[in-house]
Amino acid sequence: MTVFQLDITRYCCPLTFVKVKAQLYRLAPGDILEVRLKGAEPLENVPATVVREGHAVLGIESLGGGVHLVRMQKMAAGA
Amino acid sequence: MERELDDAFLERYSRHILLPEVGVAGQLRIRRAKVLVVGAGGLGSPAALYLAAAGVGVLGIADADTVDLSNLQRQILHGTADIGTAKVESAARRIAAVNPEVAVVVHREYLTAATIGAVVSQYDFVVEGVDNFPSKYLVNDACVLAGVPFSMGGILQFVGQTMTVLPGRTACYRCVMGEPPTGKVPTCASAGVFGAIAGMLGSIQAAEALKFVTGVGRPLGDALLCFDAKAMDFMKSPVRRDPSCPLCGDHPVIRELADQAGPACPQRGRPARWAGAV
Numbered sequence: 001m002t003v004f005q006l007d008i009t010r011y012c013c014p015l016t017f018v019k020v021k022a023q024l025y026r027l028a029p030g031d032i033l034e035v036r037l038k039g040a041e042p043l044e045n046v047p048a049t050v051v052r053e054g055h056a057v058l059g060i061e062s063l064g065g066g067v068h069l070v071r072m073q074k075m076a077a078g079a
Numbered sequence: 080m081e082r083e084l085d086d087a088f089l090e091r092y093s094r095h096i097l098l099p100e101v102g103v104a105g106q107l108r109i110r111r112a113k114v115l116v117v118g119a120g121g122l123g124s125p126a127a128l129y130l131a132a133a134g135v136g137v138l139g140i141a142d143a144d145t146v147d148l149s150n151l152q153r154q155i156l157h158g159t160a161d162i163g164t165a166k167v168e169s170a171a172r173r174i175a176a177v178n179p180e181v182a183v184v185v186h187r188e189y190l191t192a193a194t195i196g197a198v199v200s201q202y203d204f205v206v207e208g209v210d211n212f213p214s215k216y217l218v219n220d221a222c223v224l225a226g227v228p229f230s231m232g233g234i235l236q237f238v239g240q241t242m243t244v245l246p247g248r249t250a251c252y253r254c255v256m257g258e259p260p261t262g263k264v265p266t267c268a269s270a271g272v273f274g275a276i277a278g279m280l281g282s283i284q285a286a287e288a289l290k291f292v293t294g295v296g297r298p299l300g301d302a303l304l305c306f307d308a309k310a311m312d313f314m315k316s317p318v319r320r321d322p323s324c325p326l327c328g329d330h331p332v333i334r335e336l337a338d339q340a341g342p343a344c345p346q347r348g349r350p351a352r353w354a355g356a357v
Contacts, residue, residue: 025103
């Protein structure tokens with residue numbers, strides 16, 4: 001199990017969750033991905049996308065300034 | 080992989096990648112796909128444009144004709160400034176403008192029995208949009224013998240029809256249409272065609288090609304899809320592989336290609352073995 005980081009604070013939706021989807025695609029099942037995002041829309045869309053794709057959201061932490069850290073785990077080989 | 084998944088790739092194809100049925104894996108399959116469009120006319124135009132927009136890796140365009148004024152009513156790959164130029168060149172320019180990532184292979188030739196087999200064999204899927212029966216049968220025979228899936232399409236006046244052939248698995252054009260027609264048949268030039276229906280049908284053919292490449296959904300195999308745009312009626316009729324088909328039946332007699340003599344036009348009312356009705 002490896003931990004990866006992805007910073008999408010400079011992106012707007014839908015590219016935010018497309019980038020998360022693409023990063024998850026690269027990982028092996030069991031790997032952890034920590035995503036830094038900014039804004040209300042990505043905060044809503046990214047975890048929803050992760051769950052919809054069949055992966056797990058492990059936690060969401062506020063870092064201040066509208067930035068959040070979303071920890072997720074790849075559950076199975078997917079798109 | 081890193082170059083393949085850069086931000087430009089993700090943004091350009093984001094609307095595909097967002098689809099659970101496509102995703103990154105599906106878009107990469109599209110990128111690695113090789114699709115041939117036979118005929119850069121009414122059907123080939125929208126098909127090629129949507130295949131290019133989707134990011135097909137290699138897009139072959141086969142057409143020997145030059146653009147003329149009467150084409151422009153429906154052959155949307157070409158513009159007024161292209162009159163007199165080779166359709167494949169006009170197509171290549173337009174495709175490059177839509178998506179420079181697509182590698183365009185031009186086949187500026189009439190595909191014949193001697194040449195078509197080697198051409199179709201280079202591709203994963205063929206979109207057939209030719210305007211005459213001999214060529215339709217030739218494409219059918221070549222694809223079936225080469226084992227290359229293809230989409231058949233035809234339009235006339237307000238009517239369109241299409242089916243997808245998966246060689247060895249589903250009905251081929253001969254199974255549905257029987258022997259090639261003889262005698263005079265109406266053509267788009269003589270009977271006319273409502274321009275926008277070219278877009279309707281060619282787009283369906285592009286969707287079938289992309290579905291095949293990505294594995295999404297169910298191909299239009301063993302089914303003849305017809306529409307009458309006047310009432311916007313769509314009908315899907317089941318068809319079946321004919322055990323006595325001379326090409327793909329239980330005892331095939333056509334084992335090599337031959338140039339067919341015959342009349343033009345892909346549409347002539349009800350075909351011989353159409354299992355439905357308009």
